[in-house]
Amino acid sequence: MSNPVYVAIDTPLLDDALNLVRKVKAHVGGVKLGLEFFCANGHHGVHEVQKLGLPIFLDLKLHDIPNTVAKAMQAINTLEPAIVTIHASGGRAMMEDAKAAAGIHTKVVGVTVLTSLDDHDLSRVGVADAPDAQVARLAALAQEAGLDGIVCSGHEVKSARKAWKDGFFVVPGLRPAGASTADQKRIVTPRQARDDGASILVIGRPITKAEDPDAAARAIVGTL
Numbered sequence: 001m002s003n004p005v006y007v008a009i010d011t012p013l014l015d016d017a018l019n020l021v022r023k024v025k026a027h028v029g030g031v032k033l034g035l036e037f038f039c040a041n042g043h044h045g046v047h048e049v050q051k052l053g054l055p056i057f058l059d060l061k062l063h064d065i066p067n068t069v070a071k072a073m074q075a076i077n078t079l080e081p082a083i084v085t086i087h088a089s090g091g092r093a094m095m096e097d098a099k100a101a102a103g104i105h106t107k108v109v110g111v112t113v114l115t116s117l118d119d120h121d122l123s124r125v126g127v128a129d130a131p132d133a134q135v136a137r138l139a140a141l142a143q144e145a146g147l148d149g150i151v152c153s154g155h156e157v158k159s160a161r162k163a164w165k166d167g168f169f170v171v172p173g174l175r176p177a178g179a180s181t182a183d184q185k186r187i188v189t190p191r192q193a194r195d196d197g198a199s200i201l202v203i204g205r206p207i208t209k210a211e212d213p214d215a216a217a218r219a220i221v222g223t224l
């Protein structure tokens, strides 16, 4: 089985990103680059990280009208990312057009409910349901729209996998036992997420902020 850990490189600084990836690359299966990195470094930055030889997950969380998201997707196709995120709450037409615009080797996954949100946060943005019900609703919509899978927390991945057997499940909000949760609210351990059916484990600060990121990545992979 290939290494499911994608390290989240959340920095706008290209040299810091490259140094981090060099440190951990023997113990992770891929690199997740987010908006912070992409806005600061663009295609050039992605190409530089790609030279280090790991698959790239572009976590851009696109969310706009269908035409705009499809055009944005076309604009990143030359980067040939392994995975790209869009927001499932953008609706079915947006997801269909995004998938149609993506390259054939790119998995397009829909973010359901951010792992930094709990019931209270959802109610404040007008969602009366608990996170698990909202994740199930958006996962079904993403499947209908032809996406490859979703992003959800480890709290929901087991039931999401049951409902969508061949779906691709990206799970962030992962914390080894005892690690700081910081802004994440729906967390589980990497092992729990893997056992419950995650395809990809997204792990940032527990690796990147560790004194020895390589040892931290190795220790996490050792628990899987």
Ligand SMILES: O=c1ccn([C@@H]2O[C@H](COP(=O)(O)O)[C@@H](O)[C@H]2O)c(=O)[nH]1
Pocket: 008, 009, 010, 034, 059, 111, 113, 114, 115, 116, 151, 152, 172, 173, 174, 184, 202, 203, 204, 205, 206
């Ligand atoms: O619901 C979501 C969607 C994306 N993320 C991203 O994952 C990493 C998590 O970083 P940690 O440092 O391990 O908390 C980060 O890049 C987020 O943008 C998420 O956390 N939750």
